[in-house]
Amino acid sequence: MVERINRDIVLKYQKEIKEVFTLLLDEKNYPVVIQCTTGKDRTGIxxxxxxxxxxxxEDVIMEDYCLTNDYFNIPRASKYAYGLPTSAQVAITTIYSARKSYLNAAKDEIEKRYDDTRTYLRKAIGLSDDEIKHLRNILLE
Known part of the structure; x- marks a missing residue:
């Protein structure tokens, strides 16, 4: 289920992804906080x-994504599931976990349709090479 959602995010929310990059390209917007409900699906992507x-x-990107599991208190977030059937508890824990397969689903969808992330950013999101250079100038030392 989460894999399907992540595939949909990169296909159906390109306008919103572009908006995030537009914000990041304007240095007046810093500092920037990016977050969502659990911080691993939309925010992770x-x-x-x-x-x-x-x-x-890519390995570093995946390590970064999986850090959610170290810092998000899954048992605390899913405490309301206690008393529910075991299958419900498993489902809630699954939803709150950051599994490699979740991020890989988004990556696989990008590669299936655009060959690679750079092409996706250019064609689907609409970022120019100059904008990517500008973002690198802002965020990298």
Missing amino acids: ISALILASLGVN
């Missing part, structure tokens, strides 16, 4: 796309 636009290695 946009963070991965930002890191990819900066030229960060």
Whole structure:
């Protein structure tokens, strides 16, 4: 289920992803906080796309994504599930987890349709090479 949602995010929310990059390209907007309900699906994907636009290695991007599991208190967030059937508890824990397969689903969808993330950022999101260079100038030292 989460894999399907993440595939949909990169296909159906391109306008919103472009809006995030537009905000990031304007230095007057800093500091910037990017967040969503649990911080791993929409936020995880946009963070991965930002890191990819900066030229960060895919393994490092995945490590960053998986840090959610270290810092998000899944048992606390799913405490209301206690008393529910075990299958419901498993489902809630699954939804709150940041699994590699979740981010890989978005990446696979991008590669299936656009060959690579750089092409996706250019064609689907509408970022020019100059904008990517500008973002790198802002975010990298």
